[in-house]
Amino acid sequence: MKEEQVFIENLIKPLTKDKAFNELVTMYKERLYWHIRKIVLNHDDTDDVLQNTFIKVYRNLESFKGDSKLYTWMYRIATNEALTFIKKKSKRMQISPGELQTRAIENLKTDVYFEGDTIQLLLQQAIATLPEKQKLVFNMKYFESHTFEELSEILQTSVGGLKSSYHIAAKKVTEYLKSNETF
Incomplete structure (x- = not known):
């Protein structure tokens, strides 16, 4: 420090x-x-x-x-x-x-x-369907491996709200990927 x-x-x-x-x-x-x-x-x-x-x-x-x-x-x-x-x-x-x-x-x-390959492109398409806040939280947690505490500081939102946004986003992304499976 x-x-x-x-x-x-x-x-x-x-x-x-x-x-x-x-x-x-x-x-x-x-x-x-x-x-x-x-x-x-x-x-x-x-x-x-x-x-x-x-x-x-x-x-x-x-x-x-x-x-x-x-x-x-x-x-x-x-x-x-x-x-x-x-x-x-x-x-x-x-x-x-x-x-x-x-x-x-x-x-x-x-x-x-x-x-990226086809799967990564599909993942980006899935993420693009998310509302802005869920998209931000998902990207920062999934790709950048930020903790919820770090996200809370960066986005100035409660940890509980961020956890909820992330889990909802992850569920939506999973559903999108399953419904658009081509492999």
Whole structure:
């Protein structure tokens, strides 16, 4: 904990801010990339959201209170940026966020950055059918192995509510996969 406090102080001090921020980007860019990618599904969009996330982190470092871990705070920013991006993009395209997600799933088939097979594509289709909160909770728990306590901090929701959302989402995904079995 003391190490993180020193690191945070270095992120705020004008003389060490840029160097410490470069370290921060190096430490978290891959994890945040994959977190955002699970939400927006498209590589180029993910890069845009990731860049916006780090800009927002950089600009708001002084307002970080230390109530949570730095990483949790950044995940919260990344999550909000990704959700905002989806809303803005769907509004710009004049389609629902759900339709945008459906199109993104279809585009995964030709996305050179998607390394999944038919089963993984089917899993992404199943996840896309979930309501936004269940989708977030499922992705963060299933793919990123966050604890419910970490999710509670990141999403600012009760552990009990998150457990319920995850179990309902897992059940829906399982049902979708069973009803669309092609193997």
